[in-house]
Amino acid sequence: MTPAGEPVHPALRRLATARTRVLTAVALSVVLLGGAAAYTIVAGRHAAGPAAAGVPVDAGPGDRLLVRSTAAGSYGRIATVDRAAPAGPRRVSGVSCDRVYAAAGTVECLRPDGPLATYQLAVLDARLRVRSEYPLVGVPNRARVARSGHWLAWTVFVAGDGYNGGRFSTRVGMLDTATGATVDTLEDFTIIRDGRAYRSADVNFWGVTFADDGHFYATMSTAGRRYLVAGDLSARTVRTLATNVECPSLSPDGTRVVFKQARGGDPARGWRLTVLDLATLARTPLAETRSVDDQAAWFDDHTVMYAVRRGTRAADVWAVPADGTGQPSMLVPDAESPAALWQ
DSSP states (O other): TTTOOOOHHHHHHHTTTHHHHHHHHHHHHHHHHHHOOSSSSSBBBOOOOEEEEEEEESSSSEEEEEEESSSSSSTTTEEEEEEEEETSOEEEEEOOOOOEEEETTTEEEEOOOOSSSSSSEEEETOOOOOOEEEEESEEEEEEEEEEEEOOOOOOOOEEOGGGGOEEEEEEEEETTTTTOEEOOOOSSEEEEEEEEEEETTOEEEEEEEEETEEEEEEEEEETEEEEEEEEEETTEEEEEEEEEEEEEEEESSEEEEEEEGGGGOOOOOEEEEEEEETTOEEEEEOSSSSOOOOOOOOEETTTTEEEEETTEEEEEEEETTSSSSOOOOESSEEEEEETTTTO
């Protein structure tokens, strides 16, 4: 368990056994950044190329879901399923990612970069051809694309923050695909907590969801508490809206976020999927009572979808009504990281 309340990614367990190598890689990346401590992104490498061998996949707008397959024989590969029959046949590409998300024909793929414990952000087009690649410092954890397809956000686990005793924490990065501009960390933004300016060395961010190309929501932790924050990219500010909110995801109509709420305020007790009305801040616990460790997504304005793990590698995408009624049902077997391409 990280200090921010995020569970340890499976890759971190492998990294823990090779801690010296990871910290050395992080230190080397910091040197390459000219002293910019533990930023999540460095320089871009732009290269267009064909997708890896596999069935052609259309990740552009349409009546489909994009997912990361967890099925035997196609583990980790990007796939699509029909909206009307998500549990039916799927088209599986040859492109593999640790985390994936898509919108408006832009696909964000967080994946390993070479044999060492290093990773990259690959920006793909609707045919999964590489538009650009960026090295990442950290282990991928969350990914989101703005509805326009212009802005991307990701969360990685990093090591070496002084306040954290050398344990793993989280870092958010963002990319404007139209201009190449980056936000290397939200920790430099001006923080307004409970209406007052706030500053602390232990501030952590993760789980971004975009409202539009200039505004977003995310989780911020500090002093043992987790907040939903609203962010403004041009003003470089975030302000707190509510407590005990992790990994928000904005509804298509922009009025609500679905998030994981720590039971009793303690992440060690697990999470309950909950919907927050942004106008009233009223909370609606959903009918899914299992502890769901995921940044849920929206199937449509009335239904949310999320991954439920079955062991270390296997997972299925489930769905549940967003108003607290009904029962959860399996949507896409052997899959995770869902994105609705028709929104």
